[in-house]
Amino acid sequence: MIFMDSSVAIKVENLSKCYKLYEKPTDRLKESLHPLRKKYHRDFYALQHVSFDIKRGETVGIIGKNGSGKSTLLKMITGVLTPSAGEISVDGKISALLELGAGFNPEFTGVENIYMNGTIMGFSKLEMDAKLHDIIDFADIGDFIYQPVKMYSSGMFARLAFAVAINIDPDILIVDEALSVGDVFFQNKCFKKFQELKAKNVTILFVSHDMGSIKQMTQRVLWLKQGQQTMFDTTEVVCEAYFNEQLNMQNEWNQDLDVVKDKILADIIKNDGKMILPKLYTTGKKLVSDDVEIKSFFIKDNAGKQVDYLKVDHEYTAVLGAQFSNAMSNLIFGFVLENNKGIVILGVNSFINGNEKLIEVTRPCVMMVEFTFTLPRILKGDYLVSPAVAQGVQDKNVILTWLPSIAHITIENFGYNLSLIEIETGVKTTEYQPDCVEFVE
C-alpha cells in the first residue's frame, strides 16, 4: 500500500504493464507453472512508468492514439488486469465502462443484466429494484429492455451499459470510449449526467478521441504515447501540445511521402522554362481513366506557398493538374471538401463556378486548373479534399477520374466554432410595449 492523503482518489505510481508474447499458448502455461521460473516469452510494454494522481471529484481525460495504452491503463485501475510493476491505490467504489458491454451476458434480457450487474457490484435485489427505474429511464431503449442483449444495436448496448454504470452510485467513474457509439442525443445526455456526477464529487476518468469533449469536460489530461506518459497537466496545456504535435506529424508525413521536396513555392517556372508541380501520390484503387490522370493537386496561399493548414477568411487557390493523353471535350474539373464525418462542406467545379462553360482539350497536354476562393468561416478541424475530372454537363456526366480524400487539410478558425458554418448576420433589436403587439394565428 502506498501512502495516500484523503483528497486523492486514484494514485498510480510507476505503473507498467508488460505483455508477454508467447510463440504458443502452451508456453504461457509452462512458464507460470515452471518451478524454476524459466522464461518463455518476449516482452512487450503496453504501458511503462506511468505515475499520476487524481483528486477526488476531478475529471481527467486520457488521450493518445490507438494502441498507446489508454485502455490497458483503465483496465488496471479497474482491477481487471494485473499490473506487471508499480502500484495503484484506489479509494472508493469504481464503476467502469470498459470497451463496449460491461459484464453483460448476451443471452439475458436488459433487465436481467441490470440485476446481474448489480449483484456483481454487491447490491441486493431490493436495492436494485430501487435503481431499476432510473436505469431504464436513462437508457431509454423502449421495449428492447425486455429483449436479450444480443438483439441490441451497439448504440443500445452502450446506452444500457452507461445507464447501469452511472446509476450504481460510484465514487469513481471510468469510461473508455464507450460514448462514441451513442447518437448525439445520448452523448448530450451523458455529458449532462457527467456534470451532475461532478457536482456530487464523483471522480471521472475518461478516454476520448474527441478533443472537443475533452476540452469541455476535463480539468486535467493525461497524454499517452506508445505506453509512455508524455504529459499530465491542465487540459489547456496538454491539448495545445497535442494539437501542435499532430500538425508536425502531418507535415512530416507529407515529407515522408515526398509530395513536395521543398514546400516553399509550388508551380514556379524553373530556369529551363519548365514548370514545377508537386506530384500527387495515389495509393490503392481509385477511379482512374486511361485518357486522363490527375497528376497534381494542392492548395496554395496568396504568396504561392503550398499549404495544408488553412485559415478562414483567407484567400487560397486550389490547383489541379491533369494529364491528357487524347483530345477530349466537354470537360468539368472540380473538387469537394469533406469534414471528418464525411459531410461535403464545399463543392467547386469549373462548370458551376465557371459560367457553365465546358472545357475542351484539343491535344495531349497537361491542363492546369486553378480555383481561387476565400475560405468561408467553417468549423475548425480536419478536412479531406477529393479532386475529380468529369465529362458532360452538371446533371449528366461521366466521372473520368476521381481521387477521394487524397489531400488532408487542417482548417483553423479563431472564432467561436459553434456550427459548421458561421455567417455574417445583421442583428437589430427593438422593444415594444406588450399591448402594442398582437399575435395573430
Added chain:
Amino acid sequence: MVFISFLLDIMRSRNLLWELTKKDFQIRYLGSYLGMIWAFIQPAITILIFWFVFQVGFKSMPVGDFPFILWLVTGMFPWFFINDSINSATGAIVENSYLVKKVVFRVSLLPIVKIISAFIVHLFFVGVLFIMFLSYGYLPTIYSLQVIYYIFATICLLLGLSWLTSALIIFLKDVGQLMAMVLQFAFWMTPVFWNFKIIPAKYVIYLKLNPAYYIIEGYRNCFIYHRWFWQDMNVTIYYWSFTIIILLVGAVTFKRLRPHFADVL
C-alpha cells in the same frame, strides 16, 4: 486457516452465488419449452433405459438380495453428479469470459456455481433414490443419513478438480477433450455397472485407488450394504489425502494462473 477464510468468503458471496446459479440454469435451458425440467428428464430416461435393459430384458440377477436396478441407480446417480460437475465446471471460466475481462469479479466462484447447479439436480435424484427404495419396500435406515457425508466428500473432490481443469483449459484447449476421455475411462473403472466382487482379489486394491470408487461404494454403503464409512478406515484416509492434495494443487494452480486469465481470454 486459509480454508476457513475461504469458507467465510463463500458465505459472504452466497447471494451472488445463488444468483449466478439461477442464471446458470436459466442459460442452459433458455428457449426450450420444458426449461429446467430437461435437467431431470435426461438422467431419468437413462435410468429408465437401464432398468428396461437389465431388469426386463436381461433379467439381471439381484445383487445380494437387492434388485439389480436399485443397486445400479445407487451407483449411477452419484456418477451423474461427478460427470456433470466436471464437464460443466471445466468450461465455466471460458464460458463467462465477459465477467473476467470486463468487470472485477471473483472468478474462482464460477466453477463453484457449476458444481452447485449439478448439486441441485443431484439432490432431486437423491430424493428419487429414497422413493425407489420405498417403492421396493425398503425403509430408510440410520445409515441413509451417511449420504450427507458422501455428498460433502464428493463436493470437496469436485471443487479441487474443477479449479484445476477450469484454469488449465484457458491455456490449453486440449484439457476439454482430455477430461471427456478421462471421465469415460473412469466410468468403466468405477464399479457403477459391475460389482467389484467379480474382480480377482489381487486387483481390487488397484481399483480402490480410484477416488470415485470410494464415492460410489459409499452410496451403496448408505442404502444397501449398511456400513459406516469409518469401518473402511484405510480407504477413507486414502480418499481424503487424495482429495486434499487435489484441492491444494487446484487452488495453487488457480491462484498462480488467475492474473493471466484476462490476458489470454
